[in-house]
Amino acid sequence: MSAIVQNLLGPGWPWVRLLLYLAGIGAFVGANAAYLVLAERKIAGRIQRRPGPNEAGFGGWMQPFADVGKLFAKQMMIPPGTDRLLYCLAPLMVMAPPLICLTVIPYGENLVARNVDVGLLLVFSFGSINVMALMLAGWASRNKFAIISSARVVSQNVAYEIPMLLVVITLLMATGTLNLNEIVGQQGGWFWNWNFFRVWVNPLMPVTFVIFFICMLAETNRAPFDMAEAESELVAGAFTEYGGMGFGVFFMAEYANIVVGCSIATVLFFGGWQSPFVVLSGPVFGPLWFMVKLYALVFTVMWVRWTFPRTQFYNLLNLSWKILIPISLFTLLLTGAMMKLPLLLHHLF
Amino acid sequence: MSPTIDQICGRFTELLGQAAAAAPQDGAAPAAGPVRRTDHSQKGCDLDVIVSPLQVAAAAEILDREGFGLDAVTGVDWLAQGEMEVVYDYFHPVAPLRVTIRARVPRAEPELPTISAVFPGANWHERETHDFFGIRFLGHPNLTPLLLPEDADYHPLRKDYKP
Amino acid sequence: MIAQKEAPPAGPSGGAPQETFVLNLGPQHPAAHGVLRILMTMDGEWITRAEPVIGYIHRMHEKMGENRTWAKFLPNTSRIDYLSAMHYTHAFVGAVERAAKIEVPARAEYIRVITSELNRIASHMVWWGALLSDLGGLTPFLYAFDDRELILDLFEGICGARLTYCYYRFGGLCNDVDDDFLKGARAFVKHMPPRLKMYRDLVTDNIILRKRLTGIGPISADMCRRYGATGPVIRGAGVAYDVRKVEPYSAYPQFDFKIPVYPECDSMARYLVRMDEMEQSLRIVEQALDSLPAGPVMGKVPRVLKLPPGDYSYAVEAARGRFMVRIVSDGKDIPYRVRLRTPSFSNLSLFEEASRGMILPDALAMLGSLDLVIPDIDR
Numbered sequence: 001m002s003a004i005v006q007n008l009l010g011p012g013w014p015w016v017r018l019l020l021y022l023a024g025i026g027a028f029v030g031a032n033a034a035y036l037v038l039a040e041r042k043i044a045g046r047i048q049r050r051p052g053p054n055e056a057g058f059g060g061w062m063q064p065f066a067d068v069g070k071l072f073a074k075q076m077m078i079p080p081g082t083d084r085l086l087y088c089l090a091p092l093m094v095m096a097p098p099l100i101c102l103t104v105i106p107y108g109e110n111l112v113a114r115n116v117d118v119g120l121l122l123v124f125s126f127g128s129i130n131v132m133a134l135m136l137a138g139w140a141s142r143n144k145f146a147i148i149s150s151a152r153v154v155s156q157n158v159a160y161e162i163p164m165l166l167v168v169i170t171l172l173m174a175t176g177t178l179n180l181n182e183i184v185g186q187q188g189g190w191f192w193n194w195n196f197f198r199v200w201v202n203p204l205m206p207v208t209f210v211i212f213f214i215c216m217l218a219e220t221n222r223a224p225f226d227m228a229e230a231e232s233e234l235v236a237g238a239f240t241e242y243g244g245m246g247f248g249v250f251f252m253a254e255y256a257n258i259v260v261g262c263s264i265a266t267v268l269f270f271g272g273w274q275s276p277f278v279v280l281s282g283p284v285f286g287p288l289w290f291m292v293k294l295y296a297l298v299f300t301v302m303w304v305r306w307t308f309p310r311t312q313f314y315n316l317l318n319l320s321w322k323i324l325i326p327i328s329l330f331t332l333l334l335t336g337a338m339m340k341l342p343l344l345l346h347h348l349f
Numbered sequence: 350m351s352p353t354i355d356q357i358c359g360r361f362t363e364l365l366g367q368a369a370a371a372a373p374q375d376g377a378a379p380a381a382g383p384v385r386r387t388d389h390s391q392k393g394c395d396l397d398v399i400v401s402p403l404q405v406a407a408a409a410e411i412l413d414r415e416g417f418g419l420d421a422v423t424g425v426d427w428l429a430q431g432e433m434e435v436v437y438d439y440f441h442p443v444a445p446l447r448v449t450i451r452a453r454v455p456r457a458e459p460e461l462p463t464i465s466a467v468f469p470g471a472n473w474h475e476r477e478t479h480d481f482f483g484i485r486f487l488g489h490p491n492l493t494p495l496l497l498p499e500d501a502d503y504h505p506l507r508k509d510y511k512p
Numbered sequence: 513m514i515a516q517k518e519a520p521p522a523g524p525s526g527g528a529p530q531e532t533f534v535l536n537l538g539p540q541h542p543a544a545h546g547v548l549r550i551l552m553t554m555d556g557e558w559i560t561r562a563e564p565v566i567g568y569i570h571r572m573h574e575k576m577g578e579n580r581t582w583a584k585f586l587p588n589t590s591r592i593d594y595l596s597a598m599h600y601t602h603a604f605v606g607a608v609e610r611a612a613k614i615e616v617p618a619r620a621e622y623i624r625v626i627t628s629e630l631n632r633i634a635s636h637m638v639w640w641g642a643l644l645s646d647l648g649g650l651t652p653f654l655y656a657f658d659d660r661e662l663i664l665d666l667f668e669g670i671c672g673a674r675l676t677y678c679y680y681r682f683g684g685l686c687n688d689v690d691d692d693f694l695k696g697a698r699a700f701v702k703h704m705p706p707r708l709k710m711y712r713d714l715v716t717d718n719i720i721l722r723k724r725l726t727g728i729g730p731i732s733a734d735m736c737r738r739y740g741a742t743g744p745v746i747r748g749a750g751v752a753y754d755v756r757k758v759e760p761y762s763a764y765p766q767f768d769f770k771i772p773v774y775p776e777c778d779s780m781a782r783y784l785v786r787m788d789e790m791e792q793s794l795r796i797v798e799q800a801l802d803s804l805p806a807g808p809v810m811g812k813v814p815r816v817l818k819l820p821p822g823d824y825s826y827a828v829e830a831a832r833g834r835f836m837v838r839i840v841s842d843g844k845d846i847p848y849r850v851r852l853r854t855p856s857f858s859n860l861s862l863f864e865e866a867s868r869g870m871i872l873p874d875a876l877a878m879l880g881s882l883d884l885v886i887p888d889i890d891r
Binding site for chain 1: 556650
Binding site for chain 3: 389390447468505
């Protein structure tokens with residue numbers, strides 16, 4: 001169909017396409033942020049044996065609108081003595097990276113805003129801006145809790161960037177490309193072709209995913225690694241001084257980041273838009289499969305949050321430096337060895 | 350290591366220079382004198398010792414050596430007698446023993462030494478007693494209001510206190 | 513595990529003092545469970561000095577005691593520690609009964625034991641949920657309140673109140689228990705052990721929780737003694753001090769129960785003590801229900817209660833430790849002096865010494881393991 005539209009519009013098509021995707025991604029992030037909050041509260045309610053929000057319209061389904069209405073109605077106050085520029089810049093900076101990252105995610109075979117060859121690199125480079133935003137928020141707020149929080153966020157993100165990138169490199173060695181759509185393309189056919197199950201490339205592939213998932217939780221500051229917010233220790237961490245929509249943006253960005261993280265996990269490990277069975281694939285079912293996998297992972301993220309207590313900060317760093325980094329290094333070496341071993345044997349014998 | 354009541358009695362008679370107290374007879378009035386053994390089922394404590402205000406720290410040291418823990422410090426305002434009584438309660442974590450130490454200070458000048466150097470837990474209890482009764486504990490590291498507002502200059506548990 | 517840092521007075525190589533800042537934790541802080549304020553001098557995330565500042569909800573119960581009759585002070589006792597109101601009423605009632613030499617019928621004593629122990633479980637459930645929410649796990653709180661709800665329903669049935677019971681009276685109880693209560697209590701005794709097992713599997717054995725509590729916040733037996741800390745705090749330091757055994761009161765000598773003791777002195781030990789205590793409380797309740805004697809629940813009490821002059825004290829094992837009431841009577845119908853020795857006050861007073869050199873999240877975990885109720889501290 002896009003071919004017809006393309007012919008119709010002629011040279012103007014790339015711009016229209018860009019605008020369409022911009023609107024689409026904006027709507028996707030907005031809807032996700034709004035309804036994932038509701039989903040989280042409903043799931044939390046379910047886990048805690050209570051109904052969750054059920055008052056605002058149609059069994060609670062209008063709750064996000066009520067929330068957003070409330071947040072907009074609140075005054076956004078800039079406390080005296082803060083660094084006004086940075087204080088206002090932080091919410092913008094926290095929201096921009098997930099929006100950019102989503103442009104390269106392939107939702108379907110042809111459903112990707114920008115099919116960039118270095119898509120994965122782009123995601124990780126923009127993804128790491130997130131920490132800057134939280135640091136700015138904490139620093140600019142002129143609040144002791146916020147400053148402690150921003151110090152924590154930086155050391156946490158630095159610590160978890162490393163194992164995350166190590167496992168991604170492990171995957172890259174197997175896939176040989178940074179283009180996300182190509183990575184998905186390689187995982188076609190039955191579900192055992194997904195990277196998660198490709199134990200013949202590396203017998204530790206599921207472990208790699210677990211490391212990736214843990215790092216993703218830590219990078220998105222989700223429980224049990226929510227050091228940035230840590231509400232029972234640091235009140236609201238870096239967001240303590242934010243109110244109204246300033247806080248709302250941080251809140252939205254958290255969910256947008258989860259969506260990005262889970263999308264990447266889906267693409268890298270679970271075959272993106274590929275059907276787990278050979279049947280039921282194609283341009284209609286592709287995005288559907290993607291969404292199913294994506295939200296299954298998002299659900300897992302929420303499930304973890306409502307099950308575990310928060311880790312202690314130094315244990316969190318120990319987990320990264322003493323456990324995750326050595327294991328991910330080992331998987332990296334193992335993958336390399338397994339790829340080169342046949343070659344070596346061939347040369348020797 | 351759990352001390353017996355006789356040992357504790359001995360220590361205090363040593364301190365106060367008094368003949369050892371006899372065990373209480375049932376229903377009889379408690380024997381006069383500063384070291385009195387009381388019936389736990391009637392009074393809730395085993396040994397009741399009256400010391401002079403200057404001896405409270407020495408008494409605390411005795412009990413500290415015997416392994417007692419500090420239960421509470423409090424005051425009683427005896428307006429009619431013109432005196433204030435400071436009551437120290439001790440419990441023993443192992444032996445079923447409870448000891449009460451009392452000291453009376455004049456209302457006009459309610460001062461006695463602190464025991465917070467011996468039992469750090471007394472720090473807060475003495476601050477509280479100072480709040481409520483205005484009893485000054487000499488040598489206390491930080492005798493500022495604890496439960497009352499920081500600018501409080503009244504002592505609500507004094508019997509002549511008018512709100 | 514993090515080695516505890518010594519408080520650093522001077523910077524490296526004896527240079528300028530290390531920079532510290534003051535962090536005001538509270539009086540409105542999510543981990544303070546009410547209006548507790550802790551003035552923390554911090555070196556980064558390390559605490560060099562943490563001074564609790566209390567008194568924000570001081571209500572002067574002791575003064576209230578001096579201007580009303582003995583019986584009229586009774587409702588106040590439930591309001592000191594609202595989570596273990598039964599124990600607190602028990603201590604005051606016990607002190608007055610001791611002074612006035614009032615005989616309490618056996619049935620009343622047994623029901624006092626049953627309700628006290630149920631109240632202990634309810635209180636520990638709140639502590640458990642609150643500790644876990646301090647540690648960032650919000651789900652157990654709701655489960656704990658589920659169980660607590662059953663107990664509160666039972667109490668509501670016998671005395672009409674769900675929190676501030678005022679169920680005990682001088683000489684007995686205000687109401688006899690009905691069949692609904694006995695049936696409900698029996699059902700609860702059956703309901704609870706599987707739940708406790710679930711909590712053990714789901715929470716106690718969780719590695720994150722173990723990492724958060726094991727080896728954190730050591731409080732030695734000697735420190736407990738010097739500060740007068742009692743209850744699960746001293747039992748978590750390896751001392752089997754329990755007022756129910758050391759100074760037996762009410763009908764407790766008739767029952768067979770153990771005092772859970774853990775010698776590790778850390779937050780985990782205090783945690784486990786309370787978890788085991790709930791099992792023991794269930795045992796006591798079961799035994800008391802099985803051997804509940806018939807008869808009246810109210811002894812002979814004079815119409816106008818005047819206590820003989822003298823001072824009397826009575827201690828009970830409340831959920832947080834030793835609670836003692838010392839009453840001084842001058843022979844009138846109103847108390848001359850009522851002294852309330854509350855366990856949380858002493859348990860918190862050791863925080864300044866125990867938290868030195870800890871990091872903030874550990875200190876808060878320790879604060880949670882002390883199980884503080886702020887009105888109990890401030891009175």
